[in-house]
Amino acid sequence: MDREKIVELLNQDLSGEIEAILVYMRNATVALREACEAGHELEEIAFDEMRHAEWLSDLIVELGGRPTMTHRELDFGGDSPRDFVRRVIELEKEAIAMYREHISAIDDQKVREKLQHILREEEWHLEEFEELLEELGR
Ligand SMILES: [Fe+2]
Ligand SMILES: [Fe+2]
Secondary structure (H helix, E strand, O other): OOHHHHHHHHHHHHHHHHHHHHHHHHHHHHHHHOOOOHHHHHHHHHHHHHHHHHHHHHHHHHOOOOOOOOOOOOOOOOOOHHHHHHHHHHHHHHHHHHHHHHHHHOOOHHHHHHHHHHHHHHHHHHHHHHHHHHHHOO
16 A cells, blocks of 8 residues: 555545544533533543644654645534433444445554554443443433
């Protein structure tokens, strides 16, 4: 796979991270205002997503590309903390599917290792959010 194609895939991953950062931060702010504990979890995980965005941007530049910093139209979910958590569970599942696909498509070892590291964290986020949803009552 040539560098340009890897950069294109990494920019897709980066878009997902940007979307996650924005949705998690917005939902964290609303939840915390309403004194809901879910806000802390959302905020904490938003920081992980920022770190992922930084790693991906770094890889993109190293490969001679430019981080595009685009994202899809934002969907925050419904209006209750439970809705917020349901929405971020969807985003984590999408991220996991995309990272798995990109890890199997990309042959650059350094990039694969970084994506595997991110994937493990996304799997952990999914578990955390699923537990949180149980606590909030489905
Ligand atoms: Fe992430
Ligand atoms: Fe995540």
